[in-house]
Amino acid sequence: MSEFVYLTFDGLSRGLVYAAFALALVLIWRAARIVNFAQGAMAVSAVYVAYSVTNATGSYWLGFGAALLAGLALGVIVERVVMRFVDHSSPLNGVVVALGLVLIFQGVLGIVYGNEFLPFETPFSRDAFVVGGVAMLSRYDLFVFGTVGAVVIALTLLFTRTAVGLRMRAAAFAPDVSRLLGVSVGGMLTLGWALAAAVGSLAGILVVPTELGVHPTAMDVVFVSAFAAAVVGGLDSPIGAVVGGLIVGVLLSYVSGYIDVTVAPMAVLALLVVVLLGRPGGLFSSSKARVA
Template sequence: MDRFVYLTFDGLSRGAVFAAFALALVLIWRATRIVNFAQGAMAVATAYAGFSVSSATGSYWLGFAVAIVTGLALGAVTERVVMRFVDHSSHLNGVVVALGLVLVIQGGLGMIYGNEYRPAAAPFSRDAFTVGGVALLSRFDLFVFAAVGAVCVLLALLFTRTAVGLRMRAAAFAPDVARLLGVHVGGMLTLGWALAAGVGSLAGMLVLPTELGLHPNAMDVVFVSAFTAAVVGGLDSAPGSVAGGLVVGLIVSYVSGYLGATVAPIAVLVLLVVVLLGRPGGLFSRGKARTV
């Protein structure tokens, strides 16, 4: 039972990161109908920038801020310089370009930083508190929950309470109507990509200290889990992506704990296939609203 409790908390912590990463995928999917397969590579690139600054200055938090800001900028540049010029008549075009970006970014990082693992320090202790002999959460886990929770609340407020959020939603759902109402749709798309990449960078900074460290391919497996989380939640649903992230995090934790870490990626893929076969719109999707 102690083990189950520990694995549950561990799973929720992992799941929070997957949720943030899935949220980044959903933000772009809702705005452009593109699954940004480059999200993982982009997050790693910004994490390299962040940890470079951290090691140069000795300040984790300065590096953390640099990673997030670099993520925002990289997202905006990716939309403005690359994705805007992709022919959107087929969804496949955006996917192929995103996959191309993965190769370019990972290749570039390999050339600049090398292909060996580099340390990615955590800002807080990863030793779990124990209550009554049961290991629960570490300070770092609490930081992960707080950071992801804050991002979810801020994004929810942005989209539901502000004029910019209303413009962004209108631009995503009905670009032509939004244009007729004076919304600069291109600017909203750039902002959407920036926000998504910023959230992706945050997820990268939160997950890398728990993995083997910095490496150009460090987010590949995380991306699969986050993509599964987004599909489980329904690619159109932001709350669904958060719930999906927690579900995937728990599954990864239980499977790793009881069956072994090597089985976990297989379990994630099985979940992905089962959801795609049984409920392709995701468990929380409200896709029918779009077809009326």
Template structure:
């Protein structure tokens, strides 16, 4: 019989993993939900965010500068991608931006490989976030608790932005009927630009947060892209609440499975996705027949 403290600590590990999955899926969900664009360069943006955070931290000697600067810089890069590459494809087949971002992902991976090499680079955990803390049921890494706290703060801020501000109202209305928003005099192109930048910035932030727990390498985005799509599909395409719930569920499922049957840990998320699709094809929080 398993010890209760072991199960409890594994559950906490699942929540920490789920927090990273939530960050990975949020950007994908926001961009699809608001713009209807399936961003296949999502995993590459996550990877570029990790490298940008590592580079800034190495230049400044501070993890905090990397955590702050990298998401903003990659978010601005995402805005440039939307304006220069994706915007001309609006109104055309949904396959066009999908194929474009698919190719962009490969370009980013190869560019990073040329600049930084193919070998993985460790991202050291900040000194004051190293070690473990006693939670009463066992010892848990301080950095993972930090990640859970940061993701919680980001989710609260994002909810307030989208639900309690004029910008959030415009974003939600624009997702439902952009034509009406244009008639009302709203520059919907500017809104989409900001939304795409926000989605990419959140993805890059997830990359920086995950970097100390994973080796930073050019291929790290491939698994993240698969994980993000699994979480997004389970939660419901375009549903932010669905991304949060599904990310935590998948993280806990993977963590608990690795305790019971480690060889099945990487399969359980795909099995869970298949089960959800059979029972509820639109996902847990998705709307049937709608993309948002």
């Protein structure tokens, strides 16, 4: 029982990171109909910024803030300098360009920082509280819960309660109609990329210190899990991304804990197959009207 409780909390904590990363993928998919395969490389770039700032100042929190700002800036740059000029007549074009960006980001990071894992500490202890002999959440897990929860609430309020959020939704759904209504579709697209990249960077800075450390490919495995989470939830659905992230996180935790960690990727694949066979649009897909 105690193992089950521990694995559940551990899975939820990790699942929230996947949720944040999946949310970043969903934000860009909704805005631009592109699966941003460069999201992991962009996030790890922001984590390197955090690593450098934290080492230079001794403050984790300055590094944390710098990573979010770097994420915002990277989102703007990638959209304005690269993605805006991609021919979107085929969805594959955006995918290929994003994969090219992965090679560039990872290559440059390797040249600048080397290809060794660099240690990056968490700001809070990862030792779980023990309640009645059962290991529960750690302080760091609570930090992850609080941070991702705040981001999800903030994004929900942005999209449902603000004029900017309304215009972002409109621009994503029908760009030409939105332009007629005075919406700057290009501006909304840039904002969408910036927000998504910042959320992806947040996921990066939350997860990288809990693994082997900072490395140009540190987010590759996280990307695969988060992409699976986004697809399971439905690429169009922010709620689906969060639920999908939690499902994938808990599944990976149970499979790693009860069976073997090497089987975990197979479990995610099996989950994808089952969900896509039952609901090809994902668990929270709202309609079949929109295709890439």
